[in-house]
Amino acid sequence: MDKKKIIKATKLFLEGIGEDPERGGLKDTPKRVAEMCEEIFAGIGADSSKVIKVLKSEDHDEIVLMKDISFFSVCEHHLLPFIGKAHVAYIPNGPRVTGLSKLARVVEIESKQLQVQERLTTAIAESIMKALRPKGAMVVIEAEHLCMAMRGVKKAGSKAQTSVVRGIFRKNPATRAEAMALITGR
Numbered sequence: 001m002d003k004k005k006i007i008k009a010t011k012l013f014l015e016g017i018g019e020d021p022e023r024g025g026l027k028d029t030p031k032r033v034a035e036m037c038e039e040i041f042a043g044i045g046a047d048s049s050k051v052i053k054v055l056k057s058e059d060h061d062e063i064v065l066m067k068d069i070s071f072f073s074v075c076e077h078h079l080l081p082f083i084g085k086a087h088v089a090y091i092p093n094g095p096r097v098t099g100l101s102k103l104a105r106v107v108e109i110e111s112k113q114l115q116v117q118e119r120l121t122t123a124i125a126e127s128i129m130k131a132l133r134p135k136g137a138m139v140v141i142e143a144e145h146l147c148m149a150m151r152g153v154k155k156a157g158s159k160a161q162t163s164v165v166r167g168i169f170r171k172n173p174a175t176r177a178e179a180m181a182l183i184t185g186r
Contacts, residue, residue, distance in 0.1 A: 084143025
Protein backbone atom coordinates (compact mmCIF):
# COMPACT_ATOMS: atom_id res chain seq x y z
CA MET A 1 0.00 0.00 0.00
CA ASP A 2 1.44 3.36 -1.02
CA LYS A 3 0.53 5.68 1.85
CA LYS A 4 2.24 8.69 0.23
CA LYS A 5 -0.04 8.42 -2.81
CA ILE A 6 -3.09 8.10 -0.57
CA ILE A 7 -2.07 11.21 1.37
CA LYS A 8 -1.51 13.16 -1.85
CA ALA A 9 -4.83 11.95 -3.32
CA THR A 10 -6.73 12.83 -0.15
CA LYS A 11 -5.35 16.37 -0.20
CA LEU A 12 -6.44 16.70 -3.84
CA PHE A 13 -9.86 15.30 -2.98
CA LEU A 14 -10.31 17.81 -0.15
CA GLU A 15 -9.32 20.64 -2.47
CA GLY A 16 -11.65 19.24 -5.14
CA ILE A 17 -14.69 19.45 -2.89
CA GLY A 18 -13.79 23.01 -1.91
CA GLU A 19 -12.08 22.37 1.43
CA ASP A 20 -8.73 23.58 2.67
CA PRO A 21 -6.53 20.58 3.54
CA GLU A 22 -4.43 22.84 5.79
CA ARG A 23 -7.45 23.83 7.92
CA GLY A 24 -7.01 22.78 11.56
CA GLY A 25 -9.54 19.97 11.58
CA LEU A 26 -8.32 18.61 8.25
CA LYS A 27 -4.56 18.99 8.59
CA ASP A 28 -3.99 15.38 9.71
CA THR A 29 -6.92 13.91 7.75
CA PRO A 30 -4.84 12.73 4.75
CA LYS A 31 -2.54 10.78 7.09
CA ARG A 32 -5.52 9.33 8.97
CA VAL A 33 -7.13 8.28 5.67
CA ALA A 34 -3.92 6.50 4.63
CA GLU A 35 -3.82 4.64 7.94
CA MET A 36 -7.49 3.76 7.60
CA CYS A 37 -6.89 2.39 4.09
CA GLU A 38 -4.15 0.14 5.42
CA GLU A 39 -6.66 -1.35 7.83
CA ILE A 40 -9.86 -1.56 5.78
CA PHE A 41 -8.16 -2.82 2.60
CA ALA A 42 -5.86 -5.33 4.31
CA GLY A 43 -7.44 -8.18 2.33
CA ILE A 44 -6.22 -6.98 -1.07
CA GLY A 45 -4.09 -9.71 -2.60
CA ALA A 46 -4.65 -12.15 0.28
CA ASP A 47 -5.68 -15.78 -0.25
CA SER A 48 -8.32 -16.30 2.44
CA SER A 49 -8.27 -20.08 1.97
CA LYS A 50 -4.82 -20.12 3.58
CA VAL A 51 -6.21 -19.06 6.98
CA ILE A 52 -8.34 -22.20 7.10
CA LYS A 53 -6.42 -24.86 8.97
CA VAL A 54 -7.72 -28.37 8.38
CA LEU A 55 -8.19 -30.19 11.66
CA LYS A 56 -8.39 -33.96 11.62
CA SER A 57 -11.35 -35.18 13.62
CA GLU A 58 -13.70 -38.11 13.66
CA ASP A 59 -15.93 -38.29 10.61
CA HIS A 60 -18.60 -35.60 10.47
CA ASP A 61 -21.30 -35.19 7.86
CA GLU A 62 -23.67 -32.70 9.45
CA ILE A 63 -24.05 -28.99 8.83
CA VAL A 64 -21.55 -26.68 10.51
CA LEU A 65 -22.94 -23.12 10.55
CA MET A 66 -21.59 -19.79 11.74
CA LYS A 67 -24.37 -17.19 11.79
CA ASP A 68 -24.32 -13.43 11.99
CA ILE A 69 -20.65 -12.84 11.20
CA SER A 70 -20.57 -9.05 11.03
CA PHE A 71 -18.46 -7.36 8.37
CA PHE A 72 -17.73 -4.01 6.77
CA SER A 73 -16.66 -3.69 3.17
CA VAL A 74 -16.30 -0.94 0.60
CA CYS A 75 -18.31 -0.92 -2.62
CA GLU A 76 -16.03 -0.62 -5.62
CA HIS A 77 -18.61 1.42 -7.54
CA HIS A 78 -18.91 4.43 -5.20
CA LEU A 79 -16.19 3.83 -2.59
CA LEU A 80 -18.81 3.83 0.15
CA PRO A 81 -19.21 1.15 2.82
CA PHE A 82 -21.63 -1.69 2.89
CA ILE A 83 -22.27 -3.28 6.24
CA GLY A 84 -23.82 -6.60 6.99
CA LYS A 85 -23.80 -10.12 8.28
CA ALA A 86 -22.61 -13.30 6.67
CA HIS A 87 -23.91 -16.78 7.42
CA VAL A 88 -21.43 -19.50 6.46
CA ALA A 89 -22.20 -23.22 6.39
CA TYR A 90 -20.37 -26.30 5.24
CA ILE A 91 -20.73 -30.05 5.52
CA PRO A 92 -17.41 -31.73 6.32
CA ASN A 93 -16.11 -34.43 4.07
CA GLY A 94 -15.21 -37.01 6.69
CA PRO A 95 -12.61 -35.81 9.20
CA ARG A 96 -11.76 -32.50 7.46
CA VAL A 97 -13.05 -29.73 9.74
CA THR A 98 -11.72 -26.33 10.80
CA GLY A 99 -11.97 -24.05 13.80
CA LEU A 100 -15.09 -21.91 13.76
CA SER A 101 -13.05 -18.71 14.01
CA LYS A 102 -11.49 -19.53 10.64
CA LEU A 103 -14.87 -19.11 8.95
CA ALA A 104 -15.16 -15.61 10.41
CA ARG A 105 -11.56 -14.93 9.34
CA VAL A 106 -12.39 -15.78 5.72
CA VAL A 107 -15.29 -13.31 5.81
CA GLU A 108 -12.99 -10.66 7.27
CA ILE A 109 -10.24 -11.11 4.68
CA GLU A 110 -12.59 -11.18 1.70
CA SER A 111 -14.50 -8.12 2.91
CA LYS A 112 -11.34 -6.04 3.41
CA GLN A 113 -10.96 -5.11 -0.23
CA LEU A 114 -12.96 -3.21 -2.80
CA GLN A 115 -15.94 -5.45 -3.37
CA VAL A 116 -19.39 -6.05 -4.70
CA GLN A 117 -21.62 -8.18 -2.52
CA GLU A 118 -22.10 -10.84 -5.18
CA ARG A 119 -18.35 -11.43 -5.55
CA LEU A 120 -17.85 -11.35 -1.78
CA THR A 121 -20.41 -14.12 -1.30
CA THR A 122 -18.83 -16.26 -4.01
CA ALA A 123 -15.27 -15.68 -2.77
CA ILE A 124 -16.14 -16.87 0.74
CA ALA A 125 -17.77 -20.06 -0.57
CA GLU A 126 -14.92 -20.77 -2.98
CA SER A 127 -12.33 -20.29 -0.25
CA ILE A 128 -14.06 -22.84 1.96
CA MET A 129 -14.41 -25.29 -0.92
CA LYS A 130 -10.73 -24.91 -1.81
CA ALA A 131 -9.36 -25.32 1.70
CA LEU A 132 -11.69 -27.93 3.23
CA ARG A 133 -12.94 -29.83 0.17
CA PRO A 134 -16.26 -30.30 2.01
CA LYS A 135 -19.35 -32.05 0.70
CA GLY A 136 -20.79 -28.58 0.23
CA ALA A 137 -20.65 -24.94 1.27
CA MET A 138 -23.33 -22.29 1.56
CA VAL A 139 -22.91 -18.57 2.16
CA VAL A 140 -25.74 -16.08 2.67
CA ILE A 141 -25.00 -12.39 3.06
CA GLU A 142 -27.36 -9.57 3.92
CA ALA A 143 -26.00 -6.03 3.84
CA GLU A 144 -26.97 -2.39 3.79
CA HIS A 145 -25.20 -0.38 1.12
CA LEU A 146 -24.53 3.23 2.04
CA CYS A 147 -24.36 4.13 -1.65
CA MET A 148 -28.13 3.48 -1.66
CA ALA A 149 -28.78 4.98 1.77
CA MET A 150 -26.79 8.23 1.46
CA ARG A 151 -27.16 9.04 -2.22
CA GLY A 152 -29.17 8.03 -5.27
CA VAL A 153 -32.47 6.51 -4.17
CA LYS A 154 -31.74 7.29 -0.48
CA LYS A 155 -33.34 4.14 0.94
CA ALA A 156 -31.73 3.78 4.37
CA GLY A 157 -32.36 0.45 6.04
CA SER A 158 -32.91 -1.53 2.85
CA LYS A 159 -30.77 -4.66 2.59
CA ALA A 160 -29.48 -6.75 -0.26
CA GLN A 161 -29.28 -10.52 0.14
CA THR A 162 -27.02 -12.82 -1.82
CA SER A 163 -26.42 -16.53 -1.53
CA VAL A 164 -24.01 -19.01 -3.00
CA VAL A 165 -24.46 -22.77 -2.73
CA ARG A 166 -21.89 -25.38 -3.69
CA GLY A 167 -21.85 -29.17 -3.63
CA ILE A 168 -24.58 -30.93 -1.70
CA PHE A 169 -26.33 -27.65 -0.85
CA ARG A 170 -26.86 -27.12 -4.58
CA LYS A 171 -27.72 -30.72 -5.43
CA ASN A 172 -30.01 -31.51 -2.50
CA PRO A 173 -32.94 -29.12 -1.90
CA ALA A 174 -33.66 -30.66 1.52
CA THR A 175 -30.11 -29.99 2.72
CA ARG A 176 -30.29 -26.42 1.42
CA ALA A 177 -33.67 -25.95 3.14
CA GLU A 178 -32.30 -27.29 6.43
CA ALA A 179 -29.41 -24.81 6.32
CA MET A 180 -31.75 -21.93 5.47
CA ALA A 181 -34.03 -22.89 8.35
CA LEU A 182 -31.03 -22.80 10.71
CA ILE A 183 -30.05 -19.37 9.39
CA THR A 184 -33.54 -17.85 9.59
CA GLY A 185 -34.55 -19.63 12.79
CA ARG A 186 -37.72 -21.01 11.18
